[in-house]
Amino acid sequence: MTQAATVAQDLTALGFVALGVAMGYRWYRDRGRAQGMLAGALISLAAVAALGRIPDPPPALSIVNLVLFMLSGFFVLLFRHEFVPLGRTVLYLAYGLLAFAIVVGIVDVVAFSNAPALVVSIFGILIVTPWAIFVGEPIARFWMQSNKLPAVQRARMRFLSAGFGLLIAVLFVAVVAGSAVRSPTAILLTQLVALLAVPVIYVSFAPPSLLRRIWRLAEENEIRAALQDLLIFSPTRQVMAERASYWAARMMGATSGFVTDAEGNVLATAGIDAGGAAALFASPARSVISAPLHLTEGEGSLVVVAGTFSPVFGSEEASQLSGYANAVAAGLERARVTERMAALEDNKTQFLNLASHELRGPVTVIRGYVSMLEGGLFGDLNDRGRKAAEVMAAKVSEMNELIEQMIEAARLEEGGVTVHAVEADLRDIARSAANVVMPLLDADHNLEMDLPDRRVRVKVDPERTRTIVANLLSNAIKYSPDGGTITCQVRSRAGVARVAVSDHGVGISRDGMAKLFTRFGRVLTPETEHLKGTGLGLFLGRQLARLQGGDITVASVEGEGSTFTLQLPLAGAPASADGASDGGREVAGSAPPAVTPTGKSPNPD
Amino acid sequence: MIEPRAAQLMWFPDYGGLGGAGAPGFEVVPFRLKDRRRPSIHVLMIEDDSSIAEMYRLQLEHDGYRVSVATTGEVAFSTLSGSAPNLVLLDLLLPDRSGFEVLAALNERFPHHPPVVILSNYGEPSMIDRGRALGAIEYLVKSRVTPAEISEQIPGWVEQGRGRGQKES
Numbered sequence: 001m002t003q004a005a006t007v008a009q010d011l012t013a014l015g016f017v018a019l020g021v022a023m024g025y026r027w028y029r030d031r032g033r034a035q036g037m038l039a040g041a042l043i044s045l046a047a048v049a050a051l052g053r054i055p056d057p058p059p060a061l062s063i064v065n066l067v068l069f070m071l072s073g074f075f076v077l078l079f080r081h082e083f084v085p086l087g088r089t090v091l092y093l094a095y096g097l098l099a100f101a102i103v104v105g106i107v108d109v110v111a112f113s114n115a116p117a118l119v120v121s122i123f124g125i126l127i128v129t130p131w132a133i134f135v136g137e138p139i140a141r142f143w144m145q146s147n148k149l150p151a152v153q154r155a156r157m158r159f160l161s162a163g164f165g166l167l168i169a170v171l172f173v174a175v176v177a178g179s180a181v182r183s184p185t186a187i188l189l190t191q192l193v194a195l196l197a198v199p200v201i202y203v204s205f206a207p208p209s210l211l212r213r214i215w216r217l218a219e220e221n222e223i224r225a226a227l228q229d230l231l232i233f234s235p236t237r238q239v240m241a242e243r244a245s246y247w248a249a250r251m252m253g254a255t256s257g258f259v260t261d262a263e264g265n266v267l268a269t270a271g272i273d274a275g276g277a278a279a280l281f282a283s284p285a286r287s288v289i290s291a292p293l294h295l296t297e298g299e300g301s302l303v304v305v306a307g308t309f310s311p312v313f314g315s316e317e318a319s320q321l322s323g324y325a326n327a328v329a330a331g332l333e334r335a336r337v338t339e340r341m342a343a344l345e346d347n348k349t350q351f352l353n354l355a356s357h358e359l360r361g362p363v364t365v366i367r368g369y370v371s372m373l374e375g376g377l378f379g380d381l382n383d384r385g386r387k388a389a390e391v392m393a394a395k396v397s398e399m400n401e402l403i404e405q406m407i408e409a410a411r412l413e414e415g416g417v418t419v420h421a422v423e424a425d426l427r428d429i430a431r432s433a434a435n436v437v438m439p440l441l442d443a444d445h446n447l448e449m450d451l452p453d454r455r456v457r458v459k460v461d462p463e464r465t466r467t468i469v470a471n472l473l474s475n476a477i478k479y480s481p482d483g484g485t486i487t488c489q490v491r492s493r494a495g496v497a498r499v500a501v502s503d504h505g506v507g508i509s510r511d512g513m514a515k516l517f518t519r520f521g522r523v524l525t526p527e528t529e530h531l532k533g534t535g536l537g538l539f540l541g542r543q544l545a546r547l548q549g550g551d552i553t554v555a556s557v558e559g560e561g562s563t564f565t566l567q568l569p570l571a572g573a574p575a576s577a578d579g580a581s582d583g584g585r586e587v588a589g590s591a592p593p594a595v596t597p598t599g600k601s602p603n604p605d
Numbered sequence: 606m607i608e609p610r611a612a613q614l615m616w617f618p619d620y621g622g623l624g625g626a627g628a629p630g631f632e633v634v635p636f637r638l639k640d641r642r643r644p645s646i647h648v649l650m651i652e653d654d655s656s657i658a659e660m661y662r663l664q665l666e667h668d669g670y671r672v673s674v675a676t677t678g679e680v681a682f683s684t685l686s687g688s689a690p691n692l693v694l695l696d697l698l699l700p701d702r703s704g705f706e707v708l709a710a711l712n713e714r715f716p717h718h719p720p721v722v723i724l725s726n727y728g729e730p731s732m733i734d735r736g737r738a739l740g741a742i743e744y745l746v747k748s749r750v751t752p753a754e755i756s757e758q759i760p761g762w763v764e765q766g767r768g769r770g771q772k773e774s
Contacts, residue, residue, distance in 0.1 A: 360726040360748040361654060368660045371751035377667055400748055407728070418730050 005184040008191035013049040015198035020046025026205060034082035038205065041075035044068045045167075059109050066105035066127070073134035074098050076164060080138035084145075094134065101130040124175030132168045139164045149253035149307070151219040152212050152316050156204045163201030170194045212316060223251065227324075231331040240335045241268030244302065244328040251324065252289065252317045254304035259328070262298025272305060280305060289318055291325035295332060302328055352410035356403045363403065367396045405536040409519065412543050419461045419547050423571050426456035426465075426497050430490050433469035440474060444483025447473070456492045459571040460548050468541045468552070472501040472564045475537065479528060479562070480505030497570050502563040508556040516554060517542045541566075646763055647671040649690035651681045651707060652724070653699050657747070661694070664752030670759065676700070678707040682714065690719050691763045694755070695741070697725040697732070708739045720766025724755075742766060 020043040027039035051057065051065045077094055080086075086094070108123040115123075139161035146157035170190050203211055226247055234240030241259040245268050249257035256271030258281070266277045280288055281303060293300035302325040373381065374389045381389060411417050434449060441447060458465075469488070476486045484504040491498045508516065512523035522528075522535040542552045549569045556562035648670050652658040658674045665672045673690065675681035678701050684690075693711075697704035704723060711718045723736045728746040736744045742765055745755070 357726050360746070361657070364726070364747040365656050365660055367748065368657075368664075368752045371753055372660070372664055375753050377664065377753075403748065411729075420730075 002184045005187040005191065008188050008195065010053060012191045012195045012198075013053045015195050016042075016049035017046045019198050019202055020044075022202060023205060034079060035205075037075050037079035037082055041072045041079060042201070044072040044075065048072060059113070062109045063106055066109065067102055070098055070101050070105070070127070070131060070134075073131035076138050077134040080141060084141065097130045097133065101127050121175060128171050128175045132172065135164050136168055150251055150317060151215045151217075152207070153253045155211075155215040156207055159200050159207075160204035163197045163204060166193055166197040166200065170197075207316075223247070227327060231327060231334070234331065234335055236339055237332055237335040238268060240328075240331055242270060244268070244331070245270035248291075248302050248304050248321060248324060248328075252304045252307065252321060254289070254307045257302070257304040259293065259332075260301045260303065262295055262300050264301075267300070277303075289321065291322040293325050293329040293332070295329055296336075300329070300332075349410050349413045352406050353414075356406040356410065359399075359403050363396060363400055367393070367400065370396060405540060408540050408544075409536055412540065417544070417547060419464065419544075421459045421461055421548065423457055423459050424462045424465075426458045426460075426490050426492075426499065426568065427451045429458075429460075429462055429466050430469055430488055430499055432462075433466045433473055434488060436466070436470040437473040437477060440477050442483075445477055445480065446483075446485045448485055448487045450487055450489040452490060452492070456490055456497050457571040458497045458568045460550075460568055461544075464544045465548070465566075465568070468544055468566055469499050469501070471537045471541050472499070472552075472566065475564070476501050476503035476505065476562075479503065484561075492570055495570050497568045498565050499568075500563055500565040502561065504561040507558040507560050507562055508554070509558045513554065513556070517552070646692065646759060647673070647688065647690040648692045648694060648759065649673045649675060649681065649684055649719075650694045651675045651678070651699065651704070652694070652696040653677065654696070657696075661752050661755065664756050665759075668756045670756070678702045678710070681707060682710070685711070685715055685718065692719050692759060692766065693721045695721050695723050697723060697727060705735055705739060708736070708741060712740060720762055722758075722762055724750075 023039045023042040027035045048065055048069045051061060051068070054061065057065070074094070077086075081091070104123065104126045108120075108127070112119055112123060142157045143161040146154040146161075149157065170193050174190055207215075226243075230240060230243045230247060234243055245257040245259050247257075249255065249270055256269070256277075258269040258272060258274075258277040259267045260277075260281055261267050264281060266274045266281065269277045272280075281301070284290070285305075287306040288303055289306055290301050290303045293302050302321065304321065370389055370392045372378065374386070374393060408417070430449065430451065434447060437447070473486065473488060480486065480503045482505075487500070487502045489498075489500045489502070491500070506525065506528060508523055509525070512525075515523055517538050519536065519539045538552065545552050545566055545568070550567045553565050553567065554562060555565075646669075648665055650658055650661055650672060652661070652674060653676045655676070658676070662672045662674060673684055673688070675684050676699075678699055681693075695704045695708060699707065704725070708721055708723075711721065720742045721740065722743040722745065723741045724745050724747050725732065726747055728749075733744045742762060743758075
């Protein structure tokens with residue numbers, strides 16, 4: 001047992017020497033004042049452990065050992081002083097306490113080497129207590145401060161605290177229990193506990209990667225989720241830079257963070273105001289850690305203002321920071337693209353608006369002159385000239401139609417469409433629409449108006465509603481290339497007025513239905529691909545119908561024909577109890593019908 | 606009122622004119638004159654686009670009107686001080702000021718100014734309302750009407766302006 005105890009004592013001494021050497025090497029590599037203090041503490045502790053193994057030391061050696069021991073504790077206090085500076089008074093008190101303990105120790109060695117156990121214990125307490133104060137206060141503080149730190153830093157701080165905590169415990173037990181622990185078993189136990197402190201302290205300054213990974217595990221998911229939010233869901237560059245600053249600071253356990261662009265302008269900050277950030281960036285303090293942001297316009301910076309403990313315990317995070325900065329830079333670039341896209345989307349609507357209005361000018365002139373040519377203002381045209389003028393007029397009209405649709409589409413997107421609803425008779429609107437499309441009818445097409453006898457009162461914008469119906473009629477003509485009868489039926493039932501336009505044309509496939517009402521969506525088939533159209537008509541029609549509380553629906557059989565139905569709410573009580581029973585029919589062929597309420601021709605041209 | 610061509614009317618969601626052109630039940634048959642000579646009518650066109658002004662001038666002079674063209678608001682004011690046109694055709698985009706400003710200034714400086722018809726490339730409801738509020742008797746989108754259609758309307762507008770003038774005085 002005695003031998004085991006001796007071996008344990010040797011092992012412990014060896015362990016502390018190894019710890020001292022490791023820390024010394026680390027300090028030699030990294031330098032840094034704080035590390036120096038910790039190295040001082042551990043190296044002197046190693047020396048104490050080694051000297052302690054010398055049997056029957058001369059008094060001088062005992063004194064050296066004692067001084068080294070006191071210094072090891074005092075270095076821990078100085079280590080703490082590097083992070084959280086002590087007040088001047090406290091520092092003087094600490095020096096005083098150090099001197100006192102050393103004096104007591106020397107007195108003990110010189111005058112009381114053979115004193116009874118109780119005296120030895122009292123001297124022991126007088127020496128160990130200052131040491132415990134020097135070490136205990138910092139480790140308690142470290143432990144508490146570590147709460148606010150990222151996982152790895154926190155764990156390292158706690159291991160350091162725990163290691164020194166173990167040493168304090170061992171020393172007190174050894175001193176207070178005195179001769180009780182002189183038994184080999186007790187020595188073995190205390191030595192084993194002291195030995196345990198060696199790896200615990202070691203991992204605090206040189207944590208193996210496996211441990212770091214384990215510590216980080218819990219935090220990793222949170223950081224990953226935050227990074228994802230940051231990179232994917234930040235709506236603007238600004239928001240993204242702000243979040244990046246916040247997370248950089250948090251990752252580092254730093255007090256604040258900020259992002260600068262290539263010119264050094266502060267883009268965003270977290271935990272610091274822009275002015276403070278700019279000042280820090282202009283003259284970086286020791287506590288500033290910066291990672292480059294590779295942006296298209298040059299190199300910006302992701303900067304964190306180091307927290308109290310980050311220079312010593314944040315080396316891990318500092319290297320992570322540059323990887324993080326790369327992701328942030330990529331994200332900032334993406335945000336820039338997204339912002340540009342949004343601006344472009346806005347611009348697109350503006351462009352649609354502007355372009356269409358600008359186009360109206362030239363179209364006015366072309367259309368004007370063509371109409372004057374046709375009207376014989378510049379003399380009589382020969383047949384070929386007349387034909388040419390006709391074609392030009394038709395083409396200019398097409399262009400005009402496109403412009404009108406573009407303007408209406410832009411206006412819809414801006415939410416600028418206002419509906420001037422007045423009470424009107426849907427039959428009149430249908431007739432008026434029929435007049436509009438009359439010139440499109442040829443010998444093959446026949447338009448049948450199926451209108452009820454009584455008024456169908458609707459509260460709508462007559463202009464827009466006529467536009468919708470005329471568009472449905474024009475489509476019916478256009479998509480019945482082989483001709484046939486097109487029916488325009490007006491009915492009212494159950495509070496809903498309907499205009500149903502049916503044709504016996506090409507019809508629409510099931511797949512085509514989905515496209516019908518989308519903007520610029522056209523259903524192209526071999527039968528229809530040669531037909532001109534903007535793909536805006538039904539989109540606008542449905543939007544305008546919905547703006548008026550109605551809708552457009554469609555029923556179609558491919559190859560047999562389609563029926564498009566415009567539904568509109570009836571004004572007040574239904575004008576007709578059962579619209580379907582009305583059988584009034586007006587048949588309109590190629591000849592212009594007299595259908596306006598005034599009884600006069602609506603076509604002045 | 607003016608009934609533009611069919612294809613053009615396919616999309617006529619804008620306001621078609623202060624009289625409600627094309628609105629069912631409100632159709633007004635244009636005032637047609639068989640006689641092309643209308644020597645008494647003097648039209649002032651305030652229009653900075655020379656190709657459009659020239660086109661209208663050709664048609665209107667062909668139809669027997671006397672036509673003056675002012676390319677800016679300022680020129681228009683000096684024309685109005687010198688002579689008394691029977692009708693003003695007003696463009697909204699002018700180099701020195703907007704047509705609305707011209708119309709407002711007209712109301713202020715020439716309380717008994719001739720009737721004003723706005724001819725614009727813009728058909729926004731808000732602009733039409735503004736034109737109406739400023740006392741324009743008609744607001745037309747240029748690309749929707751031909752010179753001949755405008756020419757045909759002129760006697761009606763002049764008449765309308767006269768009627769209003771009498772009511773006011």
